[in-house]
Structure formats: C-alpha cells, structure tokens
Amino acid sequence: MFDSLTEKLEAAFKKLLGQGTLTEDNIREALKEVRRALLEADVNYKVTKDFIDEVQKEAVGAATLPSVDPGQQVVKVVHEKLVKLLGETAVDIVLSDPPPAVIMVCGLQGSGKTTLCAKLGLRYKKRNKKVLLVAADPYRPAAIQQLQTLGRQIDIAVFDLGQARPQDICREAVAKAKKEFVDLVILDTAGRLHIDDELMAELADIKKLVDPKEILLVADAMTGQDAVNVARQFHERLQVTGVVLSKLDGDARGGAALSIRAVTGCPIKLAGIGEKLSDLEPFHPDRLASRILGMGDIVSFVEKAQASVDMAEAEKLEKKLRxxxxxxxxxxxxxxxxxxxxxxxxxxxxxxxxxxxxxxxxxxxxxxxxxxxxxxxxxxxxxxxxxxxxxxxxxxxxxxxxxxxxxxxxxxxxxxxxxxxxxxxxxxxxxxxxxxxxxx
Ligand SMILES: Nc1nc2c(ncn2[C@@H]2O[C@H](COP(=O)(O)OP(=O)(O)O)[C@@H](O)[C@H]2O)c(=O)[nH]1
Ligand SMILES: [Mg+2]
Missing domain, CATH: 1.10.260.30 (Signal recognition particle, SRP54 subunit, M-domain)
Incomplete structure (x- = not known):
C-alpha cells in the first residue's frame, strides 16, 4: 500500500537526516521533493500546497531539541501533519438505540458497496446484533443475487422485492425489521457508472423515508482524485456521515486517502483491505500516517525526546516559580x-x-x-x-x-x-x- 509514495518520502528525508543544522533553505529543498511525491501520488493540488506550507512553517521553528537531529524533527512534523490530514482520530460507526439502526451504503458502481454491506453484516453479527441486508439495487438482477450469495456465506438474512422501486424496498425492509426485532438494517443501494441526478434524487428519497443513522459513501481508493470528486458530490447532496475507503490493499497511490477528508470534511470511518468479508478495518489516521511515512522509529523517538525535554523544562521552571x-x-x-x-x-x-x-x-x-x-x-x-x-x-x-x-x-x-x-x-x-x- 502506497509503496511508491513511501519510497519517495524516504528519499526526500534522507537529505535532511544527519545534517547538523537545518536552514529554511534546505528544509524548503526537501519539502519540494515531498510536494512532488504527494502530487505524483495524486493528492489534491490545494491539499498538497496547504500541507507543505504548514510543514514548512512549523519545521523552521522546530529544530531545537538538543538530543534530536533536526532532520528527525522535520520527519516528526510531517507525521503530525499527515495524521491531521487523515482526520486526527478514528471515528467509529454510530448505531442508534432504540433499534433498528439503518446504515445506508452508497457509491458508484464497482466501488465495493455490496461487499461492504456483507462485511458490515459480519462485523455486527459477531457483536451479537441481528442484521438484515437489503437488496436495494433492483436495476441489475445480478446485484440481488450477489447480495444473496454473500448473505448465505455469513448466514445473514437478505431482504428483496425483486425489481420494485428502491424507495419501496427500503421502506418495507425497515418496517419488517421493526416487527422482527432486527438491530441493524444495511441498505445496499444502486450505483451508477457516473453520478447523475436521477440516482441522487432516489438516494435523497430513501434518506428521507428511512432516516438512516449512518450514510456511508464507499470510495474506491484505486481511483485517486476521481474518488475524491465523487465523495464531494455525494456529500453535498446527501450529507454523508462517513467515507469508507475500499481497495486500500491494492496498489492505490494514496491520493484518495490523503485528500478525501480535507476536501469533503467528512471523516473516513472504515477501510476495506481485501475481498474477503473479514477484510474490514476501522480507519486509524495515525497508523496510516506511520505506514505512509515508513519512519515509525524516528517519530516515536522524537516524541519521547520532546516529552522528556518538555517535562524537564517545565519542572525546572515550576520549581523556580514555587x-x-x-x-x-x-x-x-x-x-x-x-x-x-x-x-x-x-x-x-x-x-x-x-x-x-x-x-x-x-x-x-x-x-x-x-x-x-x-x-x-x-x-x-x-x-x-x-x-x-x-x-x-x-x-x-x-x-x-x-x-x-x-x-x-x-x-x-x-x-x-x-x-x-x-x-x-x-x-x-x-x-x-x-x-x-x-x-x-
Ligand atoms: N481488493 C479489494 N477488492 C474489493 C474490496 N472491496 C470490494 N472489492 C472488489 O471490488 C469489486 C466490486 O465490488 P462490489 O461490492 O460488487 O461493488 P458495488 O458495485 O459497489 O456493489 C468486487 O470484485 C469486490 O470483490 C476491497 O476492500 N479490496
Ligand atoms: Mg453492488
């Protein structure tokens, strides 16, 4: 995952590491390479620019800890900013009480909606929730079958009304769920190859009808900036509650993951990391940042040094004050x-x-x-x-x-x-x- 980005970042930092002092100029030089690496990874242009500006500003003043090589400090600053870019902290799915909670899964065709529905079903079944999967894509007969097959694999009921209107399918599914004490209803909505008005209107209808607790947009991480644009448009129309990045296991370059939060303002809640139904993870900004940067040792070393210097200084000052x-x-x-x-x-x-x-x-x-x-x-x-x-x-x-x-x-x-x-x-x-x- 993101191998090429990681390699380029490492190359950029090699020039800074081990240099006695850092000047504004050599930081800028190294950050130029970081900038290029981000753009090549298909990170949004504006996001990249803001990112580099922030790092530059902070890195110039940062090189002060006695036991830490200035280049290492810069790595630490980049890490912090990456975490911030990815959303700072993990944000989980929220389910309402009283049940049933409804999760509406949407996205373009092929992004991984049906797969995500089954993955979520499995996740909550393991937590002893009674789940109902809903085949709300009546346009492609194969779509219903696909969900039924997955449902059988994990032994979760699948609701369908054949080729009925998606609005009716969803409404009836939720009514049935109430009667049968289902905890969680997961709607596998229809996608399109491209965003169109008809699809959006249909999804907005469903949202109004069933008042979903979560509206999750599945964004295919392999498609880079396209995924970001799709997410923005879905969010504008539906006020999505969370993004799920699918196919993060592939050779995605990183652009979608790194830009989507900043561009949409919507948290990334989950990551799909494979085709198997167990391949679903909560999205942890700090872990992904460390993986992208590939310099976990340096980051934790600087953190420790920082903590000890801050503590020592603060204690000294406090004693004097007292x-x-x-x-x-x-x-x-x-x-x-x-x-x-x-x-x-x-x-x-x-x-x-x-x-x-x-x-x-x-x-x-x-x-x-x-x-x-x-x-x-x-x-x-x-x-x-x-x-x-x-x-x-x-x-x-x-x-x-x-x-x-x-x-x-x-x-x-x-x-x-x-x-x-x-x-x-x-x-x-x-x-x-x-x-x-x-x-x-
Ligand atoms: N490698 C990988 N493949 C995935 C992931 N999620 C979905 N897929 C694959 O992507 C393809 C499209 O998925 P599907 O759920 O049918 O997409 P939908 O059209 O949005 O419902 C299928 O071949 C899935 O197996 C993932 O996280 N990793
Ligand atoms: Mg599907």
Whole structure:
C-alpha cells in the first residue's frame, strides 16, 4: 500500500537526516521533493500546497531539541501533519438505540458497496446484533443475487422485492425489521457508472423515508482524485456521515486517502483491505500516517525526546516559580521559547487567568526583540537580582540595548508585576492540595 509514495518520502528525508543544522533553505529543498511525491501520488493540488506550507512553517521553528537531529524533527512534523490530514482520530460507526439502526451504503458502481454491506453484516453479527441486508439495487438482477450469495456465506438474512422501486424496498425492509426485532438494517443501494441526478434524487428519497443513522459513501481508493470528486458530490447532496475507503490493499497511490477528508470534511470511518468479508478495518489516521511515512522509529523517538525535554523544562521552571526564584534570565528563556511557538497572544490566552492579566502589557511580538536586547545588555548578576539595577546601571543598560531609561523602568516594573502574578497563580494552584502531594 502506497509503496511508491513511501519510497519517495524516504528519499526526500534522507537529505535532511544527519545534517547538523537545518536552514529554511534546505528544509524548503526537501519539502519540494515531498510536494512532488504527494502530487505524483495524486493528492489534491490545494491539499498538497496547504500541507507543505504548514510543514514548512512549523519545521523552521522546530529544530531545537538538543538530543534530536533536526532532520528527525522535520520527519516528526510531517507525521503530525499527515495524521491531521487523515482526520486526527478514528471515528467509529454510530448505531442508534432504540433499534433498528439503518446504515445506508452508497457509491458508484464497482466501488465495493455490496461487499461492504456483507462485511458490515459480519462485523455486527459477531457483536451479537441481528442484521438484515437489503437488496436495494433492483436495476441489475445480478446485484440481488450477489447480495444473496454473500448473505448465505455469513448466514445473514437478505431482504428483496425483486425489481420494485428502491424507495419501496427500503421502506418495507425497515418496517419488517421493526416487527422482527432486527438491530441493524444495511441498505445496499444502486450505483451508477457516473453520478447523475436521477440516482441522487432516489438516494435523497430513501434518506428521507428511512432516516438512516449512518450514510456511508464507499470510495474506491484505486481511483485517486476521481474518488475524491465523487465523495464531494455525494456529500453535498446527501450529507454523508462517513467515507469508507475500499481497495486500500491494492496498489492505490494514496491520493484518495490523503485528500478525501480535507476536501469533503467528512471523516473516513472504515477501510476495506481485501475481498474477503473479514477484510474490514476501522480507519486509524495515525497508523496510516506511520505506514505512509515508513519512519515509525524516528517519530516515536522524537516524541519521547520532546516529552522528556518538555517535562524537564517545565519542572525546572515550576520549581523556580514555587520558590519564587523566577529571574530575568528565566524570562529571557521563556521569551525564546514563546517566540518559537507562534503568536504570543493566542498562546497566553490559553493559560487560564493570564490572558486577561496581561492585556495591555507589552506582548506585542515586536516588543519582544526590545525586551531581549535589554536583558542581553544586563550582567548575569543583574539578571538574577534585578533589585541591584540602580540608576547608573539603568543608564548603562539602556545605552547598550539602544533603548531608553524609561524602557528599562517599564521592563523592570512589568517583571515585578509578572513575579507578583506568578506568586498569586502559585497560591491559587496549590490551594487545597494535600501537603504531601508537594515534593518539598
Ligand atoms: N481488493 C479489494 N477488492 C474489493 C474490496 N472491496 C470490494 N472489492 C472488489 O471490488 C469489486 C466490486 O465490488 P462490489 O461490492 O460488487 O461493488 P458495488 O458495485 O459497489 O456493489 C468486487 O470484485 C469486490 O470483490 C476491497 O476492500 N479490496
Ligand atoms: Mg453492488
């Protein structure tokens, strides 16, 4: 699955791995190859562009963990973005109570609808659900037979009304299911070679009549962007609740899988990975991303390094805060990491109480540069004990940093307020905690 994409991505990253430092330029160079690989895998053009832009933005600031090779960091960023592209978390089928729940399966001819109906039937039969399969494709006699054959294989009842109208077939099937205490009704609707209005109108009718809990669109992963366009049109017309990617076991290039979620906004819920009726899997964005990237080791290594650095830094800072030893030096370090994390306001606003408390303070990103310059012009002693910064020291620091004494005064005042606020936050945070919960 996606072998060629994986190979090309690996080749692109080889150039980054093992390089001491990464510059914006060599990241861009490597991402050019990633971009080409995605487009060759038939990933949607706009999706590819947005993906590369996001990775570039984040990768440039990311190369900072001491124990991690910068190239590995970039791999990690790409992995994160792939997971996001694929939908972040697995989303399961939802069945309603009270029964019967109705799942409506739709898609183009040959996409794998009938097969999916039987696969779903088997899945829920194993979970002790009473299932009814419904042959709602009256246009091709062979379609009814196909479902009957599959139903026999897995010993699940199949409802049909021969060549009756699909709307009538579905309505009667659901009525029968209610009478017979069926848990789950699965509608195998008719497909077409291409989307047409008549088909869509018929499916919309059925949706209105039986109020399905899930409307699953089967998208053939082998057909790349075509599958994405089909999914978009079905979704626009029917508000599909989930996409099922079929034939992911074949030599699909990856385009459909990687674009469909971003283009339709509809979660991929299941993946068909073979012709056998047991070949159905929940769709896990993170697992597929790791498979596509083929660099699982690096990703988990960086995750661990990140977690341990974050933890160590956070602990160090927290200790200082608790002991009220937060100095201008620490403030300087914090500014450095804040700068890496992006827009300052949005970040600060995420910390409860801080957003409001800092409103109006100098948190404009251009201001950070000045603050940095001022702290850089101080001696180590001054940074650690700001109270020694008297008038003549203020003048010296202002001259050294190209600022004014007023600027220095403002910084020291703000720093004092920050310390006060942190003290308050400490009190607030630890109030009510049992004494032995604190490590000091
Ligand atoms: N390899 C593979 N083949 C599949 C999968 N799902 C369906 N098929 C095959 O695709 C063909 C069309 O499937 P079918 O269910 O009849 O499609 P329908 O016309 O949408 O009902 C059949 O030969 C199936 O065996 C899958 O996940 N993997
Ligand atoms: Mg069929």
């Amino acid at each position: 002991k009220q030893q937060f100095t201008l030096e620490d403030m300087y370090d914090q500014l450095q990491s804040l700068k890496k994390m992006g827009p300052l306001e949005s970040l600060l606003e995420m910390i409860p109480g801080v957003g409001k408390a800092l409103k109006g303070a100098a948190i404009d990103p251009r201001g950070i540069g000045r603050v940095e310059a001022m702290i850089q012009s101080m001696t180590v002693e001054e940074r650690r004990n700001p109270q020694i910064i008297n008038g003549s020291r203020r003048k010296r620091i202002a001259d050294g940093s190209g600022t004014t004494v007023q600027d220095i005064n403002r910084l020291l005042k703000q720093f004092g307020e920050m310390q006060k606020m942190l003290k308050n936050m400490n009190r607030f945070k630890f109030k009510g905690l049992p004494k032995d919960a604190l490590p000091f």
